Amino acid sequence: MDNTQRFTGRVAEYERYRMRYPEEVVLRVIGEWCGLTPAWKIADIGAGTGMLAEVFLENGNSVVAVEPNEEMRAVCEGLGEKFPKLRVVDATAETTGLEDGSFDMVVAGRAFHWFDAPRALREFRRILRSEGWVGLVSVGRSKGESEQSRAYEQLLIQHGTDYEYVRDGYRVHDRLEELFGSAQVRNVELRSEVHLSFYEFVGQAMSTSVAPLPGHPKYEGMQTALREFFERYAVDGLLGMPMSCWINCVSMSAVELA
DSSP: OOGGGTTTTOHHHHHHHSOOOOHHHHHHHHHHHHOOOTTOEEEEETOTTSHHHHHHHHTTOEEEEEOOOHHHHHHHHHGGGTOTTEEEEOOOSSOOOOOTTOEEEEEEOTTGGGSOHHHHHHHHHHHEEEEEEEEEEEEEEOOOSSHHHHHHHHHHHHHSSSHHHHHHHHOGGGOHHHHHTTSOEEEEEEEEEEEEOHHHHHHHHHTSTTSOOTTSTTHHHHHHHHHHHHHHHOBTTBEEEEEEEEEEEEEGGGOOOO
16 A cells, blocks of 8 residues: 555544644653754654644744645645644655755654655755754554553454554654664653543544545444444543653754665
């Protein structure tokens, strides 16, 4: 499957149900580590519907959002009504088409694992100023050793379309040395828990790229499995799900590229 099209047909669920980034925390951490100010120009690569871009736009930054998926890009463009400092472009992480040395920071949210990492990092260096930073920020389900966590992993493996392929690359925060070599990477994992209604739980599941869409041979089985999972683990109509926000920052000038 073309990774740029993995979210086609599921953008409404993505925008409605995906966890938002904790704006205050992200800005505080990146400000402390990197010296972020509202004057910085930000490139958000693989911007999706603009959830991470919005964090920086609220901070007063100018943001160029790069997103190759037409449906996601259309939602992101809608943010321009509120944020005139947003520009949205149709391009990929490996070939952004952006100007050389024109950004203070490149960020990527829940998208970096879809990139061709070596090519994307070379592109990041090209568009960054000499002292520019790369920030990788992600929010998602914490994977632990609880019975509930193991059961949900098995649900995705059995009923998802290609979860094992996606899972192998998703946890970028576990591959920082592989990506950035000996460069010093600042990183933190902030844990929390959300409590989801049945419809919120199903909506989050269906917003993932591995959830079979209506008409797929696995769709009905996935719906049944999600309902059974919720009924088994929910308490008083709410399902507790452990979540984490991972923030990773590195000065691109310190990274030795292959």
